[in-house]
Amino acid sequence: MGPGKSRYRERPVGVKILADTVHENAALKTGTLFGADELVINMGPQHPSTHGVLRVKLKLDGERVVGSECVIGYLHRGVEKIAENRTYQQFAPYVDRMDYVAAVSNGLGYCEAVEKLLVVEAPPRARVIRTILTELQRIASHLLWLGTHALDIGALTPLFYCMREREEILKIFEKYCGARLTTHAFRIGGLQYEAYDNLEKDVERFCKDFEGRIQEYSDLLTGNSIWIGRTRNVGLLNSADCIALGASGPVLRASGVKWDLRKAMPYAAYDQYKFEIPVGTRGDTYDRYMVRIEEMRQSRLICLQAIENIPAGPIMARVGKVLKPPVGEVYHAIESPKGILGYYILSDGSTQPYRIRIRPPSFINLQALDKMIRGHLVTDVVAIIGTLDIVLGEVDR
Amino acid sequence: MNPTLHSILAFVEAWWVELLCAVLIVLVVPLIAGYIVLVERKVMADMQARLGPMRVGPHGLLQPIADALKLLIKEDLIPDNADQFIFWLAPVLSMTAALTSMGAIAFGPWFQVARDINIGLLFVVGVSALGPFGIVLGGWASNNHYSIIGALRSTAQLISYETTAGFALVSGFLLAGTLNVRAIVETQRADQAWYVFLTPVGFFTYLIASIAETNRAPFDLPEAESELVAGYMTEYSGFRWSLYFLAEYANMIVVASVGTTLFLGGWLRPFPNVHWLGWLDAVPAVLLAVVGAYCVLRAGKQPARVQSLFLWAVALACFVVALIFAFAAPFAHLPLQFMHDGLYGAFWFLLKVSAYIYLFMWLRFTLPRFRFDQLMRLGWHILIPLALINVVDVGIALALSSEFGWNRWLAMVVTTVATLGAAMLLLHWNDKYSAAASAALPAESSIAEDSHAG
Numbered sequence: 035m036g037p038g039k040s041r042y043r044e045r046p047v048g049v050k051i052l053a054d055t056v057h058e059n060a061a062l063k064t065g066t067l068f069g070a071d072e073l074v075i076n077m078g079p080q081h082p083s084t085h086g087v088l089r090v091k092l093k094l095d096g097e098r099v100v101g102s103e104c105v106i107g108y109l110h111r112g113v114e115k116i117a118e119n120r121t122y123q124q125f126a127p128y129v130d131r132m133d134y135v136a137a138v139s140n141g142l143g144y145c146e147a148v149e150k151l152l153v154v155e156a157p158p159r160a161r162v163i164r165t166i167l168t169e170l171q172r173i174a175s176h177l178l179w180l181g182t183h184a185l186d187i188g189a190l191t192p193l194f195y196c197m198r199e200r201e202e203i204l205k206i207f208e209k210y211c212g213a214r215l216t217t218h219a220f221r222i223g224g225l226q227y228e229a230y231d232n233l234e235k236d237v238e239r240f241c242k243d244f245e246g247r248i249q250e251y252s253d254l255l256t257g258n259s260i261w262i263g264r265t266r267n268v269g270l271l272n273s274a275d276c277i278a279l280g281a282s283g284p285v286l287r288a289s290g291v292k293w294d295l296r297k298a299m300p301y302a303a304y305d306q307y308k309f310e311i312p313v314g315t316r317g318d319t320y321d322r323y324m325v326r327i328e329e330m331r332q333s334r335l336i337c338l339q340a341i342e343n344i345p346a347g348p349i350m351a352r353v354g355k356v357l358k359p360p361v362g363e364v365y366h367a368i369e370s371p372k373g374i375l376g377y378y379i380l381s382d383g384s385t386q387p388y389r390i391r392i393r394p395p396s397f398i399n400l401q402a403l404d405k406m407i408r409g410h411l412v413t414d415v416v417a418i419i420g421t422l423d424i425v426l427g428e429v430d431r
Numbered sequence: 432m433n434p435t436l437h438s439i440l441a442f443v444e445a446w447w448v449e450l451l452c453a454v455l456i457v458l459v460v461p462l463i464a465g466y467i468v469l470v471e472r473k474v475m476a477d478m479q480a481r482l483g484p485m486r487v488g489p490h491g492l493l494q495p496i497a498d499a500l501k502l503l504i505k506e507d508l509i510p511d512n513a514d515q516f517i518f519w520l521a522p523v524l525s526m527t528a529a530l531t532s533m534g535a536i537a538f539g540p541w542f543q544v545a546r547d548i549n550i551g552l553l554f555v556v557g558v559s560a561l562g563p564f565g566i567v568l569g570g571w572a573s574n575n576h577y578s579i580i581g582a583l584r585s586t587a588q589l590i591s592y593e594t595t596a597g598f599a600l601v602s603g604f605l606l607a608g609t610l611n612v613r614a615i616v617e618t619q620r621a622d623q624a625w626y627v628f629l630t631p632v633g634f635f636t637y638l639i640a641s642i643a644e645t646n647r648a649p650f651d652l653p654e655a656e657s658e659l660v661a662g663y664m665t666e667y668s669g670f671r672w673s674l675y676f677l678a679e680y681a682n683m684i685v686v687a688s689v690g691t692t693l694f695l696g697g698w699l700r701p702f703p704n705v706h707w708l709g710w711l712d713a714v715p716a717v718l719l720a721v722v723g724a725y726c727v728l729r730a731g732k733q734p735a736r737v738q739s740l741f742l743w744a745v746a747l748a749c750f751v752v753a754l755i756f757a758f759a760a761p762f763a764h765l766p767l768q769f770m771h772d773g774l775y776g777a778f779w780f781l782l783k784v785s786a787y788i789y790l791f792m793w794l795r796f797t798l799p800r801f802r803f804d805q806l807m808r809l810g811w812h813i814l815i816p817l818a819l820i821n822v823v824d825v826g827i828a829l830a831l832s833s834e835f836g837w838n839r840w841l842a843m844v845v846t847t848v849a850t851l852g853a854a855m856l857l858l859h860w861n862d863k864y865s866a867a868a869s870a871a872l873p874a875e876s877s878i879a880e881d882s883h884a885g
Contacts, residue, residue, distance in 0.1 A: 075576045097580065097803060188648060188800025194479035260649055260799045412580070412659075413652075413802045 077415065079108045085182065085419060086426030090403070097411045102404045106397075109430040117390040122148050122222060122357045125387070130216035132394065133428040135178050137216045138171035138207070139370040145220045146301055147366035147377035149351075151359040152222070160224035160349045161303040166237060166340045167210065167219055168302065169333040173244070174203040175371035175423075176326045176333075183323070183420035184255060187264050192251055199247055202240050209236065223353035234341040241334050248330055255323070265319035269406040269418040272317055279405070280398045283373025285422060288325045289317035295369040302368075307339045319421040326423075358385055372396050372423055394431060396424040452544045456533050464680035465495030471792050478796045489729060489738050505669030510573065513666065517572035522667065522674035525565025529681035532559035536688045537612045539698045539777030551612040552600065552689060556593075559685050562678060563589040566646075569675070570663035581662025584652045584803060591810035592643035592650075596686075598818030599637035602630045602825040603693040616697030625696040629843045630825050632850045634694040636818045638790075641686035643810070645679060648795035652803055687787035688780075695783045698776030715778040716756035723749030812861050813854075820853045 078089040087108035093101035113132060117125045129144045130137035142164055149156060156164070181196035204214040209230050211219045219225075255261045271281070273289040286293055294311045296304040312328035314321025361383040367376035373395025382388040399422050406418050443450065469484065469491060476483030484491030509518055535554045537543040548554060563585055570582020603626050607615040619625055627634040643650035652662075659665070664675050691697060702708045726746035733739040755774055801809070824846035831842040 073576060073580075075580075184799065188651070189798065190475070190648075191479050191796045194481060198480060254797070255799070258799065260801060260805075263805050264799055264802055411802060411804065413800075 075412070079105075085424060088400075088419065088424065088426055088429070090415070090419070092407075092412065092415065094412065097413070099407050099410055099412065099415060102407055102415075104400060104403060106400070106426070106429050109426045111431065113431040114390050114392060117387050119386065121385045122359070122387065125390070126220075126222065127216065127218045129392075130218055131427060132392070132431055133175075133370065133372060133375075133396065133425045134215060135425055136171050136175040136371045138167050138219050139175075139368065139375065141218060141220045142168050142302065143366065143368040143370065143375045143377055145222050146368065147364060147379055148222045148357070148359070150366050151362065151364040151379055151381055152353060152357065153360075154223055154351045154353055156224040156351055157348045158303070158345045159347045160220075160351075162306075162340055162344050163225060163229050163233075163349070164220055165303040165307075166233075166337055166344075167207070169336045169340070170203045170206060170237070170240075172333045172371045173330050174200045176330050177203075179326060179371075179420075179423045180251060180323075183417075183423075186416045186420040187261065189255065189261070192254055195247065195250060199244060202243070206233070206236050206240065209233075221350070222357065224348070224350035226350070228349055229344070234344065237337050237341050241338050244330075244334050248327065248334075252327060256327070262320060264413075264417060265323060265421075267316070268319040268410065268414050269322075269421055270316065270318050271402055271406055275402070275405060276317070279402050281373070281402050283369070283371070283395050283399065283423075284322055284325045284329065285373065285399050285402065287311065288314035288321040290315055295367055295374060299367070301366075303340070304336075307336050309333075309336050319417055322421045356385060358383065367393065370395055372425065372428070373399055392431060394428040396422075396426075396428040397431075400424050400429055448541075449544050452542055453534065455542075456544065457530060460530060460533065460681055460684070461499075461677050462495070463684070464677045465499055467680050467683070467788065468498075468676075469495050471795075474789065474792045475796050478793075489733055489742060492741070493738075499673070502670055502673040507670065508668050510575075510666050512574045514572040514574070517568050518666075519671075521565045521569030521572060522671045522678070523565075524568065525562050525678035526674045526681070528558055528561040528565065529678045529685060532556075532685050533681070533688075534558075535612060536685065537616070537692065537697065537780075538688070539773050539775075539780050540613070541773035542777055543612065547611065547613070549609075549611050551610040552604075552615070552693065553610050555685065555689055556597065556600065559682060560589075560593055562682060565675075565678065566663050569667065573663070573666035575666050577659045577661075577665045578663050581652075581659045581665070585646065585663060587803075588643060588646075588650065588652060588806060588810075591807060591815070592640045595810060595814040595818050596637055596640035596644060598815065598822055599633045599640060600689070600693060602633035602818070602822050603637075605822070605825050605829060606630065607693070612692055612697075615692055616699060619696045620699055625694060625699075627694040629839075630694075630821065630847070632817065632821045632847060632854070633825065634690070636814055636821065637690055637694065639814060640818075641690060642791060642794065643806070645682045645686055645791075647679075647683070647791050649798040649800050650806060651795075651800060652806060683788055683791060684784065687784040687791075690787055691780060691783040695787075698780040700779050713757075715775060716753045719749045719753035719756065723747075723753065808861065808864075812864065813857050816857055817850070817854050821850050824850045 073094045075092045075094055076089065077092055079087040089105040089108070091103045091105065092099055111131070113128055116128055120128070126141060126144055129140040133140050145156075177196040177200045181193035184192040207217050207219065208214045210233065211217050211227055213219075219227075271285065271289055273286075273291045275281075276286045276289045276291060281289075282293070290313055292311050292313050295301070296309075297311055309332045310328075312325045312332065314325050359381045361381055363378065363380045365376060365378045367374050369375075374393065375395055376393030378389075378391040378393070379387050380389040403418065403422060406422075407415050410418070472494075473483045473491070484494040487494045487497045509515055532555045534544040535548060535551055545554070566585045566589075567582045570578040570580075570585070573579075603615075604610060606622075606626050606629055607618045609615060609618065622629075646652075661667075664672060667675060700711055702711075723746040726742045726749065730739045730742040730746065733742060752774060756778075828839075828842040828846040831837040831845075832839045
């Protein structure tokens with residue numbers, strides 16, 4: 035069988051598709067297969083390690099990246115537009131589908147934003163329970179990141195250990211609200227469900243186990259010279275660049291900027307607890323790894339503090355069945371596992387938001403990709419995509 | 432009688448053992464490779480706190496057969512723009528090289544196709560070095576960017592690490608004084624030492640190089656899944672893909688066998704001359720009897736009839752071989768003794784090969800992957816100089832013991848320490864080099880702002 039004589043798909047004789055023309059011209063010019071010194075590789079949207087449907091066009095010189103372009107939108111569902119045709123309560127489940135590995139955090143941000151618009155506050159009990167679940171979600175999100183990031187760099191095993199721990203967290207979610215992934219755990223004004231009887235015990239048991247487990251991952255990776263070789267000085271991003279690009283979350287903190295909304299503008303019940311904000315020094319992939327590992331430890335401490343004293347009382351503030359916020363606008367941001375997740379809501383006084391704009395941390399952190407991968411090898415590209423911890427559901431919305 | 436037929440018969444009569452071995456290799460090695468995959472998945476599952484394949488057959492024992500069947504009946508797909516002939520040829524080449532190189536390996540004292548060829552291991556190394564051609568050609572013929580990058584990586588990697596492996600083998604050859612596979616093992620018996628004890632550095636450089644040669648993690652860059660999708664195999668599917676796959680596992684068996692033959696005493700029992708370890712002789716029989724008994728125990732509990740029959744068959748095979756191990760010794764005059772020696776040697780040989788392959792798997796599930804420049808630096812800055820120094824040091828040790836009458840062990844210890852000192856020095860230099868390289872990195876990455884690619 036010669037080329038063009040495929041038995042699967044006959045192309046009409048004499049019809050040239052664009053690819054043929056380009057191929058022939060290039061071959062004519064240089065007499066080589068690729069036709070140029072540079073090689074363009076299309077990474078994604080179906081690629082094992084672009085974490086979803088990210089497409090990166092890479093321009094390579096040998097294996098070195100000399101240029102790149104991100105193509106996004108393959109998972110665009112128009113979440114912001116959908117919001118305009120839903121009531122405030124109806125829209126809440128949609129935000130779970132943005133960063134689907136941290137649905138609880140998304141829900142918290144949205145509920146608090148609407149509460150701010152309504153000028154109501156969730157009761158203390160609800161706020162503490164929200165904090166516990168959100169911190170568990172942060173651990174779960176970081177665990178998924180750690181597993182997949184290690185997998186990208188070629189360490190197969192941590193993924194399964196991380197999934198094992200994450201499973202425990204998802205079980206707690208399931209017991210609390212019946213859902214594991216897209217939980218819709220919170221409601222505008224507080225909580226729908228009271229904490230189940232053994233919530234504290236479950237969280238405590240998880241936190242106790244987790245101490246040793248996280249040490250296990252550190253033993254596998256932190257001191258491993260191949261791991262250090264693969265992550266040290268890879269994807270450098272200094273603090274000025276981070277701020278200029280609007281990067282947030284662990285990406286920003288690994289560059290040495292101590293900026294965490296949980297401390298800077300406390301929400302939920304974070305002002306009641308003691309915790310540290312880990313920061314890095316160099317802003318490389320290794321620092322981002324260390325920052326996230328330490329964040330998991332800190333989240334564990336927050337959970338332990340929170341379960342010690344869950345105040346009694348109602349779990350729902352007085353909000354009507356029909357939400358009609360006053361005309362106005364509000365912006366509320368939380369520190370989601372990926373970074374600063376902001377909701378801007380414009381209300382025209384009706385039951386439906388006039389406009390919702392979401393500031394997704396993954397989308398904005400992804401902007402740093404081109405800056406970070408230039409001059410690195412293809413191998414580093416996957417490490418850097420991994421270290422940014424993007425979720426395409428959130429990037430594309 | 433027809434002269435052609437006559438000559439064929441004469442040929443078969445003269446070479447029937449070798450022919451049988453060759454047919455066995457072609458028939459059995461793919462099966463063994465399939466089962467190595469199963470073992471690998473089981474080992475991986477064990478290390479990752481899960482069960483692995485459990486559905487097809489008891490504990491997934493029939494999984495490789497099901498997989499092979501699935502791959503055989505898959506659609507035979509060749510991409511439109513691929514170079515059709517080379518695309519067809521490449522996996523065949525890989526597989527052929529892997530199987531042919533097994534011809535000279537002695538799996539036990541009797542099982543060997545090419546007996547008494549004086550170039551022995553050189554033949555194995557030479558023929559298995561043809562395998563990368565399959566990878567390179569396959570990557571080229573696929574007409575896919577990922578494939579070509581995988582193929583290029585493979586070329587560079589193979590050239591670098593074949594060199595290391597070659598030098599490591601030379602240190603063993605120096606000790607053995609021969610390339611003949613049988614003679615190497617017999618020399619180790621005569622020397623009363625496996626060469627891993629005489630030249631540990633040689634063994635470990637060979638170990639690392641052999642992992643890299645077989646494209647196994649942490650050196651699996653040619654098929655680095657997270658970067659290159661599947662590297663040179665990206666466009667391959669179905670049976671062609673499985674040929675590549677089989678070639679990889681057959682190559683693992685080859686490098687493990689070479690390492691076992693040269694450094695781990697081939698088919699010799701561990702410590703054959705240590706009297707109080709004589710009970711090790713009984714290990715094969717007992718082990719097989721235990722495995723057989725376990726199969727009998729489990730056979731009744733299988734949900735399907737075919738599964739319990741399968742277990743009965745395995746148990747029967749185990750018991751027969753165990754009986755040969757246990758009771759052949761008194762019947763030395765019967766051909767049974769011949770079988771006993773062959774099987775007994777094969778048992779220890781395969782045990783060592785299995786341990787070697789297990790180490791491969793263990794490393795794969797523990798370590799992250801190297802980056803390409805790191806891989807090259809490890810090869811050229813550390814392993815090749817180290818292997819060279821080791822060859823020189825082994826030579827010095829041999830000269831010391833033969834010319835100056837030193838104790839052989841003393842000479843070996845002294846030179847090994849010297850080699851290790853050199854290794855420390857190499858590592859130190861390499862650290863300095865990589866520190867300098869990473870300091871230079873920011874300047875390197877400030878390439879002029881380029882417009883969008885693509």
